Amino acid sequence: MKILIYLLLLIHIVLAIESEGTCSIKKEQCSARASKYERKENTLLYQIQSSIKAYSPCPKDPDDSCSCHTNVIEKDLAPFQSTGITKKAIETMGTYGTKYQIVDHTLYRQKTCMFPSRCSGIEHFIKPLLKELPNMEMIVNCRDWPQIRRDHGPKGPVLSFSKTNEYLDIMYPAWAFWEGGPAIALHPTGIGRWDKHRNSISMAGKKWPWEEKLGKGFFRGSRTSDERDSLVLLSRKNPDLVDAQYTKNQAWKSLKDTLDAEPASEVTFEDHCKYKYLFNFRGVAASFRLKHLFLCKSLVFHVGSEWNEFFYFAMKPWVHYIPIKSYPTEQELESILIFFKEHDDLAKEIAQRGYKFIWNHLRLTDVQCYWKMLLTEYGKLMRYEVEVDKNLKKII
Structure with a gap:
């Protein structure tokens, strides 16, 4: 019996020593990861602060001179x-x-x-x-x-x-500011009528103030570009962080066109406003959705900088929206979302500036001007x- 007790004690001591060694290694790894994240966090904070400091806001044009553009x-x-x-x-x-x-x-x-x-x-x-x-x-x-x-x-x-x-x-x-925008099930004759969307989406934004929005990323759209794949795959791995799914478009033929998943239902722009973080990707060319997303007063993540419409140039990265490089990895998307979840006030501030710019400088009168x-x-x-x-x- 004594021998058995001694053996059990010996095993316990060995396991304790091994555990302590493993714990030490994990602490070093955790410390390295924490240090790396801290450096990245400081870099992002500096990027945002310096961009805001360098930005000169466009004055609101009471005479409809559209001078920003x-x-x-x-x-x-x-x-x-x-x-x-x-x-x-x-x-x-x-x-x-x-x-x-x-x-x-x-x-x-x-x-x-x-x-x-x-x-x-x-x-x-x-x-x-x-x-x-x-x-x-x-x-x-x-x-x-x-x-x-x-x-x-x-x-x-x-x-x-x-x-x-x-x-x-x-x-x-x-043309889509008035008629002939992309046709989807929710808008079979095209999105169009920017004046109406400005009102309906901004009202939805008021219905979902920042503090009541869901703290996760959101995207719905068809797979017009595989640049969107990494966000959809991240969503499948971490649905608490982001909800991104592919919908069916006119070119849909099989599940391969929605990355081997059943097509999701389309979601109105107004219902996008439930979420704090909204993603915009290019389509065949520039995406028609970008201007709509800002009206939710949510933080817009704009992926890629190659494609432009006339009003893009007056909007500044880190000031009005968060720029994401083309074809981001799942890890990069995860990292930037976590950063803004941990810097909620900063996210809200940028979201508000994006909304105000679109509201003040992309009116239908600005388009006509x-x-x-x-x-x-x-x-x-x-x-x-x-x-x-x-x-x-x-x-x-």
């Missing part, structure tokens, strides 16, 4: 300042979009439009300006993708709603007398 027009038109816009340039660009004319304050367009609702959304903003605009011809690209590359191919004036720095297209406010300034400056570059093309039809 006008430098984009100057930059986009710069390649045509020396040569102007010639008849030959318009003829060369004819296949890259829909041809429009303004002659004697009357609007004309090609008889057929590849996307009628998109043309309608564009024309909604041009029609009220006709009395103030000079004669001009323009090629307006209604496709998702920009057309004129900097490095090769023909060069000429083509208007597109979004682009990367690889393209020379002239940006105009997307941008169209006016863009077409006015574009018209000044015309180097020939524009005569009515009999192959076009009169719009108004």
Whole structure:
């Protein structure tokens, strides 16, 4: 019996020694991890604080001058300042979009439009300006993708709603501010009507104040880009941290198109407001959802910086939203979400600034103002007398 007791004591001592050694190793590992996280935390805090310090807010425009965005027009038109816009340039660009004319304050367009609702959304903003605009011809690209590359191919004036720095297209406010946005089950005729969404989503934001929002990331959308995969996979591993699922779109054929899971139901923009952290990804080109997310007064995580619409440039990373590099890893997404969960006041502050910018500087009047300034400056570059093309039809 004594031998058995001695053996048990010996085993206990050995296990204690091993445990102490293991604990020591774990402490060193934990200390190293804590130190690494602390360094990253300090770096993020410094990045945010320095970005906010360097930021000069746009003044609110009581006269609807849309001054926050006008430098984009100057930059986009710069390649045509020396040569102007010639008849030959318009003829060369004819296949890259829909041809429009303004002659004697009357609007004309090609008889057929590849996307009628998109043309309608564009024309909604041009029609009220006709009395103030000079004669001009323009090629307006209604496709998702920009057309004129900097490095090769023909060069000429083509208007597109979004682009990367690889393209020379002239940006105009997307048709989807009024009509012809992406069609989904919740919006079968397209998202559209920015004025209505501003009201309904901001009301939902008030219904879900910051303190009552769910403290997790959120994303719903189709798999138009595999850049979104890491967030969806993180959601499956850690659903308490993020809820990200793929929905079905028109191109859906099998579960492979939703990363081997049943398609999730679509969620209204208003219901996005339940969550503190909202993710925006590019689609085929720039995502139409970005402007809507800010209205929830939630913190927006904007993944990738390549694609732009005209209003992106006035918004600053770390000031209005959180920039995430293209194709982030699950670990990177997890880390940044945990950081902001631990810095809740900072997250709320950035979310509020993002909301205020969109509310004050992306009104429907700002969109109309941008169209006016863009077409006015574009018209000044015309180097020939524009005569009515009999192959076009009169719009108004």
